[in-house]
Amino acid sequence: MVPADDRVKKPGMRSVWLDAKVPRGSGGGARKGDPDSGLDREKITAATVALLDAEGLAKFSMRRLAAELGVTAMSVYWYVANKDDLLELALDRVAGELSPPDPDDDTDWRVQLRRLAQSYREMLVSHPWTTGLLSRFLNIGPHMMAFSHASIEVMRKGGVPVERQGGAISAVFQFVYGFANSEAQFRGLAADAGLSVDELFRESMGLIAGEIEETELFRASSEIMAARGGGTVEEMYQRDFTYSLDVLIAGIEATRGGPAGAAEAPEVPGAPGA
Amino acid sequence: MVPADDRVKKPGMRSVWLDAKVPRGSGGGARKGDPDSGLDREKITAATVALLDAEGLAKFSMRRLAAELGVTAMSVYWYVANKDDLLELALDRVAGELSPPDPDDDTDWRVQLRRLAQSYREMLVSHPWTTGLLSRFLNIGPHMMAFSHASIEVMRKGGVPVERQGGAISAVFQFVYGFANSEAQFRGLAADAGLSVDELFRESMGLIAGEIEETELFRASSEIMAARGGGTVEEMYQRDFTYSLDVLIAGIEATRGGPAGAAEAPEVPGAPGA
């Protein structure tokens, strides 16, 4: 049959990770000519991540990627069934940066949770295209799975009862996802507008002030502005993130032995562990 | 000049909401012929929302929309500068479903917060295309702004000090965003696969079990499964959402008067109030 299409056709879930175990270009011996010229999934995935980092998801195309690889547009389809599969591979590749803790590490669970959250946030922010993709796939690649399971382990160490672990993980990592998404996107908007994040922040504030002016609503938002107390947007993000995590950890501790009736969310879809 | 292009060209932020106040098609008197045939922003936006709801963001195109409106592809550009502007309009239109509380309503702040969160979640889940767009724009449309300000007001009523209101809002609504996003997307995956959410959940669980089998990691995840106790995915989502909100509210109360050093996130970008 045609390249990379040896999967079952039955309707159901779709993911690269469910396909034939041995991907193209890693099978029969090295290339004949010069050894670096052969394509494989590894090289293609690496180039995809590089391109996504450099130009974003919107500008990424199979044709653009092929050009980068010095190859014709359709060569890539020998190694990868379609664009979505390639994006799944790219996603799990950067999930390799997550570095979940050693299961035998006996550091305080709160510290470990903070580290997991910070690490997830850093991945999302330094590869802004990830937030747009995480919700499109099942996220069952090896690195994602490792991260999910590390999250469960941390909650267990924190004494969260089994029926609540899913909920607690969801509260934390869905927050991180949303936070990092908005953070990354705001940086993107700033970059597009040719402004620093601080400049864009000031500009949008000024503009809102001009639009709704003297209303009650504006007074409230204005109070918050005043309380900001002269930090950079960067500092605001960090303080906000930290405080929100404090809220979550305090909340988890406070409800640890609370009333029954809370269970876990589906493990697989969306953000890790949720 | 050309249609809908009377904006300033200076680099900076871009948003429909920053354009000339009077949009095309609402100016000079009703249509000559039959009164229903004329296009305007209102009709176009409504058709856009309908199409996005029915077929999703991926299938939406200007040409498809024009066809729906019984008009040539390019007519739409008379009323709207480009696709992004139209999507911004669609987004704020469904944000009109959010129904923030009356500022004079003296219901307990926790109840009001739960209502805001539930209402936001419902909007995101019943219009799954919104999560993909919220992070792409500034979200400064009138309905979004109203929701943002209502969120601030609720935190104020909850006794959260001004410097923490932004962080608390961020913790809650970024969570809701992430949660609803993963919920909506999982429903979408199920629909694409022609399965119910329960079927897809079972199928993915079985599959993961088959893949990693006897490892320690799997044992942990397997324990959680066992603790699920026979609910539907629907019920799981609801319990999880509720428990997570409990965590957040308990956390907000616990840290209400806590240590200093936490401030708000930028008001404008991303999810409302964050």
Place this chain on the structure above:
DNA sequence: ACCTGAACACCGTTCAAGT
């Protein structure tokens, strides 16, 4: 003031064909 048609510079993917 509003709408159209043709055109430009793109997409993802299929398919038959080359080596």
Place this chain on the structure above:
DNA sequence: ACCTGAACACCGTTCAAGT
């Protein structure tokens, strides 16, 4: 086993032209 070229059915947007 791997790669190519041509083709299909699309995109968003511009521009000159119609009424």
